[in-house]
Amino acid sequence: MTFLEVLKSQNKEKIEQEISQRFIRNMEYFRRTSPDLFDVLKSEPIDYNLLFDEKGLNIINLKTGELSYPSNADGHQMVNVCEELSQSPIANPKWKIYTNHIYLDKMDTSKLPITGKVCNEFIDLLHKHGGIKEYYLSRSFLPSTNIFGLLGGMFLEFIRERGVFFHSLLIFEENIDMFRVSCYFVDYEKLFENVSPKSCYLFVKDLIDKFFVRSFFSQKKITNNFLRLELKLYSSPKLDASKQVIDEEYASNSRGWGSFEDEIIGVQNTLKNISFDANAYPVLNLPQRVNAPICVVGNGASLDGLLPFIKENQDKMIIFSCGTALKPLKAYGINPDFQIEIERIDYLKDVLKEAPLGDTPLLCANMTNPEVLSLGKESYIFMRGGSSSGYLYNSKSVIEFSAPFVGNAGFALACQLGSEVLLCGLDCGYIEGLGKHASHSYYGQEGFVLPADASRVRGNFDKVVYSDSIFLLSIQNITQAIKTFNPKMALNLGEGAYIEGARATRPSEFDLVKIKKKKLVSQIKSYFTSKTRMAFNDVRTDFYIQEISDFRDELKNMFQTNVKNKRELFALIDEVNSICAKKSFSSPFVGIMFEGSLAHMSQSLMIASLHLDRDDVEAFYTDAKEVIKEALDRMMFKYRLSIPLRQK
Template sequence: MENFEKELAEVQRRLDKIKQLQKQEEEFKQQSEIRFNANLAALKKYYPDVYRQVVDYTPKPGFSLLVSESGVGNFVPKDLSVPVYSQIDPIAQVQEQVRQNVDKPLFGRAALYKKGASSADKRIHIQYMNRLSTKIADLTAESKEPLIQQLPQHFPSFLSFGIGLGYHLPMLLAEHVFDYIFLCEPDFELFYASLFCTDWGALFEIAEKNNSSMFMLIGVSYQDFFQKIIELTAAVGAFSIINSFCYQHYPSEQINQSIANFFRNFYQVQLGFGFYNDATTGLAHAVRNSRNHAHFFIKNKALKPHKGIPAFVVGNGPSLDESIELIREYQDKVIIFAAGTALQSLMNAGIKPDFHVIVERTLSVYQVLTNTTTDDMLSDMNLLSVEVVYPDTLNHYKWAGLGLKGPEASTVFMQMLHYAKTRKLLTALPFAGPLVSNTAATYACELGFEEVYLFGVDNGYPMDKSKSHSSLSIYSNEKYAGRYKPNPHAIYPLEGNLDGSVLATDFMAISKVQLDNLFLSHKEVTAYKVGSGAKLRGVTPLAIDDVIISSRCKDKKWVVERIKSDFFHKSEVSEQDEKLLAFKEFDNLVAYLLEIGNRQIHSRKDAADVLKAQSRVVFSYKDSVSAHLFHVVKGTLLYFHCPLITLLYTYENDEQTLAWFKESFAIWMEFLQAIRSDFPENWYNRCESKLWVPPAAEPAKSQ
C-alpha cells in the first residue's frame, strides 16, 4: 500500500510538471509573439536592412522554439542535435558564462608602436609619427605596470562571436559601456529565433543612450566575415575595432573559423589608412595632371568597341615565366594590360603591351620607372594610371588616361568639381589597390571586358621563396638587382591557384582580397587565373595547357584607339576652381579638433570620449561638400588614435595610464597645429620623398 501511494504521488508530480510545462509553453508562446512583433518594429526603426531580411525570411519547416524548465526559450540550431543552452535554466547558465568572461576577459588589441627610427624625411606626418612611436616606446617598453585583468566598466569595443538567443547581451550592457559593439551571428535562423526570446528594442535603446555604435553582422559566413569587418571599420574608423573585448557565446565550426580569420587577418585593419602628406600630394598631383593633357576615365556600360576580345592582365610574379609563350602567341588577338614592372618583362620577351599601368605618387617610384625604361620604350606607349600618379610620369608616354583611385582626397575633390561643371560623375575605380595589378585588373573590368585572363598576378611567392618575380624582370638584371630589391618579407600562407600554397606579404594578402572583391562584384566578367600563384574567389583556376582563346580581334590598333576615345575625357582644374579646396573650412575643422582636445580629462572614459568626439567630427565630413578634408585628416588621425586607444586600455593603473596618454596625446595636438598652416601654404607641392612604410602592423594580441 505504501509503495502504491509513492507511485501515485510520483505520477501526480509528473502530471503537475507536465501541466506546469504546458502552462509555461502557452505563456511563452503569447509573450514571444508580442516580443517578436515589438522587435520587428525596433528593427524597422534602427536597422531597416536587417528588418527587410527578417520580413523576407521563411523559416525551415518545423521551425519551433523549446521552452526550458525555467520558462525561457531554447533552440536547436541546424546541423546540431542539441539545443544551444541547458534545458534546466539557460539564464543561470549564461550568467555564469558572462561572469567568467568579465573576470578573465579575452582582449584583442593592436600592439603598441615600437621606437621610431630617425628619418631625414621632413614630411609632417613622418616627423610626428616618429615622435609618437618613440614616445610610446620610451614610456612603456621597460614598464613593469600590470595589465588590465578584468573587464572595466567602460571599454572601447565589444565583439560578440555568436549571438545565440541573445541572453548575454542585456547582462553585459547593463554593467558595461562600449563605444562600438559588433554583433556577429552567421546562422540567420538562430538570430531569427532570438527575436522571440530577447528584447532587442531595449538593447538598441541602451546603445543609443550610451552613445554607442552597434553593428549587426547577421548571416555572414566565416569566409566573408573579416571583409565585412574591414568595410565597417573603413566607414567608422579602425579605432572602432583596434582594442576589443572578444566574447564567444557558443561553440560552432562557423564561429571558430570566424575567430581564427579575425586574429589571422587583423593586421589588415592597421594598414592602408593613407596619411596627411599622402592626401595633400595626391591633391597636388591630380590638379597638375589635369593641367597636363590627361584624360579622365568615365565609365560607359553601353560602349563595347572591344566586344568578343579578351583582356590579358599581366603582373610580374614568378608564374609569368610559365605563360610568356602563350602571351606571345595571342598578343595580336587580345588587349594586354602590363602592370608595373611587368612592362619591362614583356618588352624583354619581345611583347609590346597595349597599356602600361602604374599607380604610385612617390618620387622614388617615378625614378624606378625612368631608371629601368628608355624614352623609346615609352614614347609610343599608352599609360593607364590614377589621378595621384607623379606628374612628370605623363610626359614620357604617347597618351595618358587616369582613373580616380579612391578613397582619396583627390578623388572626391575631382568628382565634386567635375559634377559641378558637367552634372556628370567621374568614375572611381573600385578595388584598385593596394598593388598595381589590382589597378590593371580593375581597368579591365570597368572598361567592360567580358573575358579576363590574369598572368603573373600571383600575390605570393613559392613556399621556398625561391623566386619573387619573373626571371625576365628588372629584379633579375645585374644592373638593377642591387638597387631595387623586392620585398622578401612574406609570412601569410594563401591557398594556391592550382595546388599547394604561396607565401604572401601583408600587402599581397590584401591585394588578393581586393581581387576577390573585384571579380565577385563583376558577375558579368568571366575571369581566369592562369598558372601558379594565389587562388582567387570568383576566378576560375586554369593551367597553361588548358587555355583556349577564341578572339574576334581584326584590327587591334583601332580597338585601342576606340577605348581611349570612348572612355576617357579631359577635365582640367583651373586656378579659379582652387577656391573649392575650402581652406577656411579646413581651418574651422582643425580649430574644433583642438578645442575638443583641450577638454578636461580626469578618467580613461574622459580620454576615450575626447578621441571619439574628434574622430566623429572628422568622419562627419565624409559625405559633405568638403569631403576631401575628411581624407586630408583621416589617415594620420587613425595612425595616432589607434595606438592611443590601445595605450588607454592596456595597463591596470589609472593614474599612470592617464599620465602616459596625455604625454602622447600632446604630440597629436601639436600635429594639428602644424597642419593648420601647412595645408593652405603647401598643398600644391609635388611628392619629393620615398615611399613611406607605416609602423609595423602586428597580429592582434590577445590577453
C-alpha cells in the same frame, strides 16, 4: 535581485516567470524592429530547445537528446558555466584578444614629419602621465566584441546586467533554435542600448554578409581596428566561414589609410604633371569600352607559368603591364601595349630604365613622379581615385578602386576600357613554396617568406595561398571594381588568391580571336585628351584654401570636446573619423588629404590611452589635444607652401 541571483535561487516558479517575461519582451521587440526574424522565431523548434527540469536549466538537442552544457550530481551547469564566461572578458582565457599587429612604436619623422611627430609625442605624454606596459579598460567598458555562437547567450546577459557598455558588438548565431533559446535570457532591447549607436550587428542563421561586416569595421574604422575581443564557443563549417570573413575584413580595415605627407607629394606631382598648355600630357576623359579583351599583368609568382600564354596571344588582346611586371614580360619577348604606373617614389625611373621601358607607352596616375612621365615616348595620365590629388579640379573620369597596388589601378582601368578582362599574375597573396614575385623581375630571386599576419585564403586553383592585410584590401578592391564596372567577363588565370566575380580559368580552357590591335590601341589613346581643361569640371585657382582652412578649424573645434574617460575618448575618435569620412565624400580633395593622418593620430591617441592604468584620461587628453591642434596648423602651413606661387 539580479538575473543571476534569480537563476541561482532554485525557485523554479520565479525563474520560469522571469525567463517567460523576457521571451515575451524580446518577441515584442523583434516584432517592432525585425518582422522577418519575429516570424521565424514563432515557428516550432526543430533542432534545439530550452530544457528546464528538476536539475535546472540546459539546452537539449531534440534529435539526439544531447545537452549543450555539462550536467552532474549537482544539476545542470549552464548557469555556472555562463557565470564563469561572463567574468572579466578582457582577462578571461575563454575569450581571445586581437590587436591587428599594431604596436605603439615611434615613427620615422624623416618620412612623416607631421604625422610621425604627433604619434611620437603621444608616447612621450604616456610616460609623463604614468603609462604601463599592459592595456587597461574599466570593468564597465569593452572594445569591439565578436561572438560566434551564443549557446543560449546567458553569459552575455550577465555581462550586460553588470552595466557593461560595448563599444561595438557583432553576434553570429547559426541556428535559429539556439537563438530562440537566447531570447529567454538576453534582454535584446537593453543590449542594443548598451552598445554605441548603429554598432550592434546581429546575424542569425545566414552566413555573414561581407558588406555589413565591412560597414561594421569602417563605421568605426579606428576604434574597431585595434583591440578586438572574441568569443567562439564551438566550431562548425558555418561559424568557421563567418569567422574567416570577420578576420579578413578586420585585417584589410587596417590598410590603405595614407598620410597627409603622401597626399601633399601627390598634389605637388599632379600640379607638375597636369597643365593646360599645348605640350600637356593627355588626360583620360570619358572613356568607352573597346571590343577587345585586356590582359592585366601583375608581377606575382604565377606570372612565370602564364608568360607562354601571353606571348602566344599578344596579338589577340591588349596588354596592360603593371609596375614591375614589365621586366619579365620584356625578357620573354612580350611588348605590352601600355605600362601602368601609380607610384610617387623617385626611384621608379631607374626601375623603368632597367626593364627597359623602350617604346612602351606610359599610362600613369596623376600623382606619379614627374621624372617617370618624362621617360615615355608617349605618356598618358588618368586621375586615380582614393587619393586626394585624384580629385583635383573635379575630373570627369576618376578611376576608383585603384589601390593599394598598381595592379588594382591596371585592373580598374581595364574594366572600363575593355570588353573582357584577363588577370595574369595578380596573385594577391603568397603561393606556398614560391617567392612573392615572378622570376627575373626587378626583385631578383626570392624564397617563400610568409609575413606574421598572413592567413590562408581560398586559392584560385589548387595551390595553398596566404594573404596579409594589404593583399586582402587588394582583393576587396578588385571584387568591388568587377561589381561596379561590370565588364562582360573577368577571368582569373593565376595560381594566387581566388577573387570573387572573376572566373577561375586555365588558359587551355578558351581561345582568343585575332583583333585589329593597332586600331584598338589607337582607339584607347583617343580617350585621352590633350585639351586637358576639357577633362575637368572645376579648374579653380584658389586651390581650396578657404575650404581647407575651414575644415582645419572644424577639426580643431572637435578636439576641444571634453573627454574624461576611455569610453568618451573612443566616442570622440569615432566622431572625428565620421567627420573626415563625410568630408572625403562631399569634397574628396580636402577630406582625403587629412583623413589618413587623422586616422593614424587618432589610433596612436587611442592606443596610448589604453596604456594608462586608470579610466580617467582627462589630464592626458588635455595635453594630447594641444599636440593635434598644433599639427593641424602645421598641415595648413605646409599646404600653402605646396601651392605654386604663380597660382596663389
